[in-house]
Amino acid sequence: MSEGLFARVSRIISGSVNLAVDRAESAAPEVVMREAIREIDSATDDVRKQLGEVIARRHNASQRLASERERHEELSEQIRLALAEHREDLAEAAAATQLDVEAQLPILESSISEYGAEEAELENYIRALQGRKREMEAEAEQIIKAARAAQGQTVNTQAPGTGNVEAAVEKASDAFDRVASAATGAAGSVRSTDPAKLAELEELARKNRIRERLAQFKQDTND
Numbered sequence: 001m002s003e004g005l006f007a008r009v010s011r012i013i014s015g016s017v018n019l020a021v022d023r024a025e026s027a028a029p030e031v032v033m034r035e036a037i038r039e040i041d042s043a044t045d046d047v048r049k050q051l052g053e054v055i056a057r058r059h060n061a062s063q064r065l066a067s068e069r070e071r072h073e074e075l076s077e078q079i080r081l082a083l084a085e086h087r088e089d090l091a092e093a094a095a096a097t098q099l100d101v102e103a104q105l106p107i108l109e110s111s112i113s114e115y116g117a118e119e120a121e122l123e124n125y126i127r128a129l130q131g132r133k134r135e136m137e138a139e140a141e142q143i144i145k146a147a148r149a150a151q152g153q154t155v156n157t158q159a160p161g162t163g164n165v166e167a168a169v170e171k172a173s174d175a176f177d178r179v180a181s182a183a184t185g186a187a188g189s190v191r192s193t194d195p196a197k198l199a200e201l202e203e204l205a206r207k208n209r210i211r212e213r214l215a216q217f218k219q220d221t222n223d
Contacts, residue, residue, distance in 0.1 A: 033140035051122040058115035065108040095213040
């Protein structure tokens with residue numbers, strides 16, 4: 001949840017209806033009550049919108065993870081077939097692709113877990129807002145009755161227009177695109193090193209991983 005929406009929801013949950021009425025000296029209590037309840041409805045709509053976006057992201061990540069796992073299995077079969085046909089060049093290419101797939105799997109799994117936690121959090125906020133609305137409606141009824149009894153007259157019950165109360169909760173912005181930024185790591189620590197040498201070293205390490213992967217497949221085939 002974005003910080004702005006989190007702060008607004010927290011304010012609504014912890015806010016006092018009586019305090020809002022006391023501060024709005026120029027407004028009728030019922031006007032203040034209706035505006036406060038309307039703000040809860042607006043906040044709930046914003047949280048639901050963000051919840052829908054999170055559910056969609058988790059679904060997409062889950063589909064991608066399933067697809068990459070299936071691709072990983074297919075590459076394993078291709079490596080075995082290539083080795084059986086004595087086409088080590090094809091086996092090497094498949095092994096290289098498989099290593100690339102494996103590098104992505106933990107990120108996808110982490111994303112799904114993160115989206116799941118965020119989804120649960122947003123659902124809790126919706127329930128909390130709905131509960132606060134029910135409480136506020138009960139509080140509003142008590143305050144309005146007390147005001148009518150004190151004034152000895154009927155309080156205007158028509159829906160208010162724009163008044164002195166705060167506007168509805170602002171629209172929530174996307175705040176959970178964290179996976180991409182996780183790759184930044186400690187890049188600044190290697191600025192003084194020759195980039196060409198680093199690239200060459202990385203390529204050597206990659207080729208070594210490919211050789212190790214092929215050796216493992218050969219050993220499994222011979223066993």
